Amino acid sequence: MIRNVIFDFGAVLFEWKPTKIVQTYTDSVFEQEMLLNEVLYHPDWVALDRGTMLMAEVIPKFAARTGFPEARMEDFFEHIQNSLEKISLTESIFYKVLDQGYSLYYLTNMSNAFFDTLNERHPFISFFKGGLVSGNELVIKPEAEIFELLQARFELDASESLFIDDNEENINTARSLGFKTIHFNQSSDCYKQIKSTLNIN
Template structure:
């Protein structure tokens, strides 16, 4: 019996496509490659998500490493935040679930500044019953700790919870901990699978 539904944010509720993000920021192929490799795929970005570094700290580090001026890096980070647009179909699904007797939670790897921006911008986030943001917790998926913390904080039983995430590693860990899981992608089949499990027929 599913009582709780837990959503990831990036690539589930909000668009998150690193290649698209860099391609829409610059037409320069060398700059695209640098931003992808040395910013979005760099361990400093993970530190940002984990909350062990702040945006103000990573900008000069990214700038020094890439030789891209810090103002340009700052513009890129603003661009990233603007790229986090809602995935309309997931929002519709979420709104349908608010009419059902489920408790709704989020579990996302994201720096707290990004989360706060999204929270201010998107009214629907306030309809969640709660959730954890890695940048505020200093732990992140796929570490077991963040899943256990979610359960402890909101008294959730994994067997009564459905976890929806696009990342296979996160899904594997959640499954191993006893959660029901759906690995998300933006296909009709995936939405139908979720609806079949959660919405009355």
């Protein structure tokens, strides 16, 4: 029996489309490629998500690497945060799951600064019973440690918990630890699968 539902944030509850992010920031294809490869897909971004580097550290590094002035890189980071818009269909599912009495948790790879911004902007986050942000924990999905930490901190039984994530590696780790899983995409079939699994209309 499922008692707990665990949501990822990026590309599940909030839009996360790196290509769209850079395309809506600059018309220069050269700059778009550089921002993708030297910022969003760079190992320093993973370090930011993991919490082993802070925003104040990575912005100068990204600026130096791309040749952007630091002020423009700060502007790009503001643009990234503004691009994290709610996915309305998932938000609707979220409230239905909440109404059915499930305990809701989050497990997200994200810097604590980005999470703080989302938390300020979106009141529905307060309805979660709890969760983990990788930037606060120094561990990151798909590493098993972050799933085990979630279980330990909130006393969750994996077999009673449904984990919803868009990343296949994350899903595979969760499944190997005994979680029920749904590999998320924004398709009507996926939303139907969530509703069916949780017996909601």
